[in-house]
Amino acid sequence: MAEEKYPINIWVNEERYEKLKAVGLANMCEEMLAGLKVLRVYANNAQKDKILKVFPTAKFDSATTKSIELLPRDVKDKIFDLVVAKRNIDVLDEFLSKY
Amino acid sequence: MAEIGHGGKEIVERIMEPAQAKEKIKGLKQIPIRSQIANEVIGIAYGFFSPLEGFMKKADIDGICKNMRLANGVLWSIPIVFDLSDAEISDYGIKVGDTVVLTYQGNPMAIFEIEEIYDYDRKTICQAVYGTTEDKHPGCARTYAYKDKFIGGKITLVNRPKINPPYEPYFIPPLEMRKRFKEKGWVRVVAHQTRNVPHTGHEWLMKGAWLQTYGELPIDKPLVGVLVNAIIGEKRKGDYIDEAIILCQDELRKSGYFGDHNHLTSLTFWDMRYAGPKEAVFHAILRTNLGLTHHMFGRDHAGVGTYYGPYDAHILLESVKKDLNITPVYSMNWLYCPHCGEVTSEGLCNHKKEWQKFSGTVIRSIILDGVKPPRLIFRPEVFDLVMECAEKYGFGSPFVTDEYLKNRTPVFSIPPLA
Numbered sequence: 022m023a024e025e026k027y028p029i030n031i032w033v034n035e036e037r038y039e040k041l042k043a044v045g046l047a048n049m050c051e052e053m054l055a056g057l058k059v060l061r062v063y064a065n066n067a068q069k070d071k072i073l074k075v076f077p078t079a080k081f082d083s084a085t086t087k088s089i090e091l092l093p094r095d096v097k098d099k100i101f102d103l104v105v106a107k108r109n110i111d112v113l114d115e116f117l118s119k120y
Numbered sequence: 121m122a123e124i125g126h127g128g129k130e131i132v133e134r135i136m137e138p139a140q141a142k143e144k145i146k147g148l149k150q151i152p153i154r155s156q157i158a159n160e161v162i163g164i165a166y167g168f169f170s171p172l173e174g175f176m177k178k179a180d181i182d183g184i185c186k187n188m189r190l191a192n193g194v195l196w197s198i199p200i201v202f203d204l205s206d207a208e209i210s211d212y213g214i215k216v217g218d219t220v221v222l223t224y225q226g227n228p229m230a231i232f233e234i235e236e237i238y239d240y241d242r243k244t245i246c247q248a249v250y251g252t253t254e255d256k257h258p259g260c261a262r263t264y265a266y267k268d269k270f271i272g273g274k275i276t277l278v279n280r281p282k283i284n285p286p287y288e289p290y291f292i293p294p295l296e297m298r299k300r301f302k303e304k305g306w307v308r309v310v311a312h313q314t315r316n317v318p319h320t321g322h323e324w325l326m327k328g329a330w331l332q333t334y335g336e337l338p339i340d341k342p343l344v345g346v347l348v349n350a351i352i353g354e355k356r357k358g359d360y361i362d363e364a365i366i367l368c369q370d371e372l373r374k375s376g377y378f379g380d381h382n383h384l385t386s387l388t389f390w391d392m393r394y395a396g397p398k399e400a401v402f403h404a405i406l407r408t409n410l411g412l413t414h415h416m417f418g419r420d421h422a423g424v425g426t427y428y429g430p431y432d433a434h435i436l437l438e439s440v441k442k443d444l445n446i447t448p449v450y451s452m453n454w455l456y457c458p459h460c461g462e463v464t465s466e467g468l469c470n471h472k473k474e475w476q477k478f479s480g481t482v483i484r485s486i487i488l489d490g491v492k493p494p495r496l497i498f499r500p501e502v503f504d505l506v507m508e509c510a511e512k513y514g515f516g517s518p519f520v521t522d523e524y525l526k527n528r529t530p531v532f533s534i535p536p537l538a
Contacts, residue, residue, distance in 0.1 A: 030482070032485065032486045032491040034489065054456050054494065054497045055456060055494040057491065080358075080481055082479055082481045082482065083425070083426055084420050085478070085479035085482070086478070090484070091485055093488070
């Protein structure tokens with residue numbers, strides 16, 4: 022059975038979209054909720070648990086979207102910057118290695 | 121004509137006028153209280169918690185834990201208790217038969233007639249009310265934090281709270297609320313319980329519940345209203361600030377998504393217990409006292425984490441329906457369907473593979489990321505007001521921060537006794 026994955030939704034504002042376009046990653050965005058752009062970075066169970074422990078303001082929305090929400094903006098910026106630098110969404114191991 | 125509340129009892133405000141109060145409190149021992157207790161004093165005194173006349177005695181806690189009833193048999197689900205440490209009882213020299221003055225913010229707030237001093241096993245309370253004894257459940261944590269003893273006895277408010285801006289229009293106690301409903305000509309009123317800034321999912325929950333409540337009534341004039349009753353109490357970091365919650369809920373009416381003919385915003389002072397089904401029963405009782413005829417309940421009402429099933433509250437409410445004077449209205453989820461091009465109900469839309477769910481948590485994440493949600497998901501007037509509240513009340517953030525907790529203006533103040 023495939024391991025369950027939990028998305029971190031990085032909501033893409035104009036600034037982030039320009040950065041993605043600059044490195045040819047604009048197509049990694051999904052459109053959601055009547056026009057929002059989102060970049061999803063997926064966590065496995067162990068990564069989800071670590072994120073929720075390291076960033077206590079974050080919340081796992083178990084009731085509705087099954088996603089990791091309320092990460093601080095600067096944390097999302099770091100994850101986003103890693104995605105842009107690596108041109109890949111599989112960045113959580115490297116991101117979490119610093120914590 | 122008597123206004124009858126929960127349990128078939130007349131709602132009576134337990135409030136003493138200032139001239140009489142000043143004489144009555146002379147020479148009485150003064151005991152300072154914390155905000156939770158002050159909130160509950162207001163709840164008891166104004167009739168939000170009718171038929172309670174004071175803080176509970178042991179027989180009531182027994183009844184709640186064993187049968188979800190007070191000692192007199194009236195349905196009740198959450199203990200309302202006053203706690204003191206053994207040291208405080210000794211230092212204040214308190215004993216059964218005493219009358220003391222409860223003070224808040226340094227001023228007299230209420231007279232407390234002490235009828236019983238007792239202990240009660242905290243784990244028993246937790247298991248009965250929260251269905252768990254884990255201290256990571258916030259209701260259990262609150263219960264374990266109570267001091268050594270509980271004190272039971274009647275409360276009389278001696279000093280009305282001054283409700284601070286911008287909350288003043290929204291504190292509408294039960295007897296006043298019932299007058300407002302009559303003035304509006306509403307024959308049915310459905311409660312929307314909230315601790316959030318509304319997104320369109322909430323808006324549609326209210327609209328759906330309004331339609332469910334309207335039912336077979338004639339449509340020639342507006343006979344049904346939605347009462348938004350925001351719970352205002354202890355805040356956690358990351359919650360929306362209280363000012364944003366109450367003003368943004370009212371903004372839906374002011375901006376025309378509802379109107380004066382079908383919508384009213386109010387608040388109740390209460391520190392959430394996150395008791396899920398038991399708190400749903402408490403909310404039903406509270407809104408009965410406020411004069412409502414119906415109460416909407418969605419999935420996992422008043423829950424936290426994964427302690428309760430999504431429909432546990434509905435099941436419990438159904439089991440006690442004959443003891444309630446309010447009709448539960450069960451709400452299906454609203455979500456965005458890109459195929460329909462609108463927010464729709466999971467009970468209506470069949471494009472299941474295309475459903476895009478959203479929640480208050482997701483909206484908060486979107487705002488935190490510096491993105492403005494589209495108007496189908498979050499009304500622009502509400503968004504602009506959230507940002508305005510952040511600057512005016514939230515020290516730059518619409519969410520609770522350490523600075524907000526330290527420096528915010530309290531929702532109410534107890535002034536010196538005039």
